[in-house]
Amino acid sequence: MAPTEPPVADESTSVHEHPYLPDYAGGCISNVVPALLEWDEAPDWLPRPAVGAEQVVLLVLDGLGWEQLQDHAHLVPTLASLAGGPVTSVVPTTTATALTSITTGLPPGEHGVVGYRMAVEGEVLNVLRWSTDSGDARVRFPPERLQDVSPFAGQRPPIVTKAEFATSGFSGAHLHQVRFHGYRLPSTMLVHLRRLLQANEPFVYAYYDGLDKVGHEYGFGDCYESELVTLDRLVADIIDMLPTGAALVITADHGQVETGGNVTTPHSQVLAETSMQSGEGRFRWFHARPGRSHALLEALTTHHGHQGWIRTRDEAISQGWYGSKVSDMARARMGDVLLAPWGTMAFLEPADTGPFQLVGRHGSVTSAEMLVPLIGTRG
Amino acid sequence: MMRIGSMIKQLLDEVRTTDLDEASRDRLRDIYDLSVAELSGALSEDLRDELHRLATPFRDDTLPSDSELRVAKAQLVGWLEGLFHGIQATLFAQQVAARQQLEQMRSAELPAGDRPIPPSERPGTYL
Numbered sequence: 001m002a003p004t005e006p007p008v009a010d011e012s013t014s015v016h017e018h019p020y021l022p023d024y025a026g027g028c029i030s031n032v033v034p035a036l037l038e039w040d041e042a043p044d045w046l047p048r049p050a051v052g053a054e055q056v057v058l059l060v061l062d063g064l065g066w067e068q069l070q071d072h073a074h075l076v077p078t079l080a081s082l083a084g085g086p087v088t089s090v091v092p093t094t095t096a097t098a099l100t101s102i103t104t105g106l107p108p109g110e111h112g113v114v115g116y117r118m119a120v121e122g123e124v125l126n127v128l129r130w131s132t133d134s135g136d137a138r139v140r141f142p143p144e145r146l147q148d149v150s151p152f153a154g155q156r157p158p159i160v161t162k163a164e165f166a167t168s169g170f171s172g173a174h175l176h177q178v179r180f181h182g183y184r185l186p187s188t189m190l191v192h193l194r195r196l197l198q199a200n201e202p203f204v205y206a207y208y209d210g211l212d213k214v215g216h217e218y219g220f221g222d223c224y225e226s227e228l229v230t231l232d233r234l235v236a237d238i239i240d241m242l243p244t245g246a247a248l249v250i251t252a253d254h255g256q257v258e259t260g261g262n263v264t265t266p267h268s269q270v271l272a273e274t275s276m277q278s279g280e281g282r283f284r285w286f287h288a289r290p291g292r293s294h295a296l297l298e299a300l301t302t303h304h305g306h307q308g309w310i311r312t313r314d315e316a317i318s319q320g321w322y323g324s325k326v327s328d329m330a331r332a333r334m335g336d337v338l339l340a341p342w343g344t345m346a347f348l349e350p351a352d353t354g355p356f357q358l359v360g361r362h363g364s365v366t367s368a369e370m371l372v373p374l375i376g377t378r379g
Numbered sequence: 380m381m382r383i384g385s386m387i388k389q390l391l392d393e394v395r396t397t398d399l400d401e402a403s404r405d406r407l408r409d410i411y412d413l414s415v416a417e418l419s420g421a422l423s424e425d426l427r428d429e430l431h432r433l434a435t436p437f438r439d440d441t442l443p444s445d446s447e448l449r450v451a452k453a454q455l456v457g458w459l460e461g462l463f464h465g466i467q468a469t470l471f472a473q474q475v476a477a478r479q480q481l482e483q484m485r486s487a488e489l490p491a492g493d494r495p496i497p498p499s500e501r502p503g504t505y506l
Contacts, residue, residue, distance in 0.1 A: 062506075095505055128505040135482045139475070164503025171502075213506050 019309050019340070019365035020088070022107070024323045027087035029372060030101040032058070032251055037153050037203060038105075047084035047376035053247035055197060057204045057238065060102060061231065062095060063212025063362070065255015066371035068220070075225055076232040078239065082250065084375035089254045091321040092116070092283035092340075093362050093369040095212070096127035098253035100174040103151035103205070107323025112330040113147050113173060114322065116280040116363070117352065119287065119333050120146070124278045124351070130169020133351075143172030150177050152205070160192045161207040178205075186210075186234050194241050208234070212256070219258040219359035242379025252372040256360040257282070262345040267303035270296065278335050281346030282363035285335025293336045300337055308341035309365065321365075340364040380421045383414050384459040391452040399445055407448050408437045414455070426462070433458060 022028050027045035035046050036058065042051040050056060066086035073080040090101045090108050092115055100106075100113040108114050117124050120141060123132040131137050156177055163182025165171045171180075181196070183189040189206065196204050214227040238248055263281065266274075270286065273296035279285040288296040293312075300310050311319070313334050317326045339347060346361050362369045390410065399407065415434050419427045434455060437443050443451070 099505075130502075135479055162503055165505070166502070168502035168505065170505050209506065216506055 019321075019342075020367045020370040021319075021321060021365060022088040022090050022323075022370065024090075024107045024320070027085075027374065028101075028107075029087060029089055029098060029251055029253065029374075030105055030107050030323075032087070032105075032249070032374060033102060033152060034105040036249070037155060045085070045087055045374065047082070047249060047374060049083055049376040049378040050247045050249045053245060053378065055200070055202055055204075055243065055246035057193060057197070057206060057242070057246070057248050059206045059208065059235070059238065059248060059250045060099070061211055061250060061252050062207070062209040063215050063254065063256050063360075064231075064250075064252040064373060065368055066373050067368045068255055069373055072225065072228050075228050078232045078236040079250070079373075079375070082373075082375035082377050084373065086371040087251070087374040089252075089370050089372050090323075091316075091365060092279065093254035093364065094280060094283065095253050096170060099170075099207075100147060102251070102253065103174045104147075104149045105153065106149060107325075109317070109322035109324075109326035109330050111147055111149055112327060112333065114330050114333045115278060115283065115285065117278045119276070119278050119285075119335065124276060127173070128170050130172075136169075138169045138172070141169075143169045144176040147173040151175060152178065152203070155203070157203045157205055158196050158201055159205050159207070160189055160196070161205075162209065190234075190237055190241065193238060197241065197243055197246060212253075215256045215360035216358045217356055217360075219260060220256075224360075239377055239379065242377075244379055246379045247376055248379070249374070249376040251374045254362045255369045255372060256362045257344050257364075257366065257368050258359060259344050259346045259361045260359055262343075263348045264307075264345060265348050266339075267299065269299040270303060273299055277349045277351070279338065280352055280361075280363045281348065281358070282341055282361050282369070284339045284347040284349070286337050286339065288336040297337050300339055304339055304347075307343065307345065308339050311338050311340075312336065313338075342366060380418060380459075381463075383417055383421075384456070384463070387411075387414055387452055387459070388456050391449065391456055394445065394449050394452060399448070401442060404442050404445070404448060408443055411448070411451055411455075412436055418459075430458065 024030060035043055036050065036056055069079060089098050094116045096113055096116050097108050100111050101108060104111045113127060116128060117126050125132055125137055125141060130143065151174060154177065156179060158179045158181055159175055160181045160183060163184050166180055166182050181192045183192055193204065193206060211227050211231055214223050218224055235250065242248060273289055273292045274286045275289045276287045277284060278287065286296055286300065297312060304310065313331065313336055316338060317331065322330065341364055390407065415430065419430060422430065
């Protein structure tokens with residue numbers, strides 16, 4: 001799966017020589033919805049309880065990586081008991097890109113939401129906030145035009161997600177043409193799910209963002225563990241309400257790593273060749289000043305070659321990082337050279353920062369971020 | 380300007396539906412000329428010139444026919460509607476620009492998270 005990589009100078013990181021790339025043709029989050037809604041034959045990576053189910057609830061637990069699930073299995077007896085295994089996320093391993101792959105059933109190269117922050121018409125659009133430097137971008141970049149593929153094969157299933165996401169630009173991009181059921185609290189999420197199942201909906205998509213939030217803010221400490229325990233109870237409650245013949249399938253958009261304070265500013269020689277940065281701390285895109293892309297690549301290789309994978313736009317595309325097809329639009333939204341760290345570190349850019357310093361992060365192509373569960377059970 | 384526009388529109392409807400005697404046509408010609416003159420007073424210089432190029436006055440010596448009056452009034456109504464649409468579009472663009480400017484000023488003054496955006500416009504943020 002992984003292409004041959006040049007040798008890494010720093011021996012302590014030699015285990016990370018190979019990026020963990022998505023399995024776009026097989027067990028990948030971009031194939032889950034097509035397998036559930038469209039394919040005649042169930043692939044072998046689809047959890048058995050989902051096969052032939054009369055109703056399916058697909059629950060996406062933001063930030064639940066397969067490796068973190070294994071590390072904390074003792075805290076989550078319900079999740080640990082479900083049938084299935086790991087599948088891959090997409091590149092980059094970030095919410096904006098991965099959720100769009102889940103709902104549209106397409107790799108990033110085809111749906112074009114290629115990052116958390118991506119270049120659109122000379123500006124950097126923060127996809128999750130749907131804003132640029134000049135503020136709210138919902139009018140300037142209409143979300144359903146920036147990503148115009150109908151999610152869920154155009155079947156307009158009911159969506160159970162947080163009510164405040166109803167007017168979010170990112171919802172407009174990855175959840176247009178759906179029936180929106182907003183919940184304020186996890187307890188009322190259960191009520192929405194129960195009603196939809198009782199109304200015999202064949203497919204319901206549900207989304208929960210708590211674990212990712214806690215991981216970002218606190219890392220893998222006691223807050224993360226407490227959230228996992230709470231989450232496991234929520235999953236148990238959903239399973240309890242499943243009618244006979246209904247299945248619960250759980251997956252995630254990406255995993256996480258704890259970077260803590262291990263945040264580095266790119267070298268000044270790199271910044272000297274850079275006109276703007278997009279992506280995020282663990283998937284940093286550098287946009288070269290005019291005519292300086294070769295100098296930029298050289299500076300990156302010299303100063304950060306020991307810290308992560310460095311790829312030009314063309315290299316990453318030809319090595320299949322974003323899927324076998326990459327549209328011109330998707331290509332135009334990428335930076336000239338990317339830097340994805342293999343260790344537990346991040347590359348700082350002031351424009352990225354949110355309301356708090358992130359402790360847990362994701363975006364790169366390590367197994368901790370790339371592998372997510374695809375597990376399920378029957379009612 | 381709005382009042383004159385609506386008056387001309389009303390008159391056009393009238394001309395469409397009824398046959399007019401000589402006195403009415405004479406009166407309508409005067410009203411038309413007067414309307415153009417009144418409108419000119421309310422317009423900027425470039426718009427006034429455009430109106431005068433397009434709205435050629437009736438000849439004083441002969442009475443215009445019903446159809447002539449209809450055509451002239453329809454032309455004037457059409458031109459005015461175009462003008463109103465243009466004004467609406469400009470106003471809308473100005474509102475959008477003003478709002479964006481205001482939001483920028485707010486975000487420059489306040490740290491993220493404290494921005495007083497009305498609840499109806501504040502979407503939840505994915506992380």
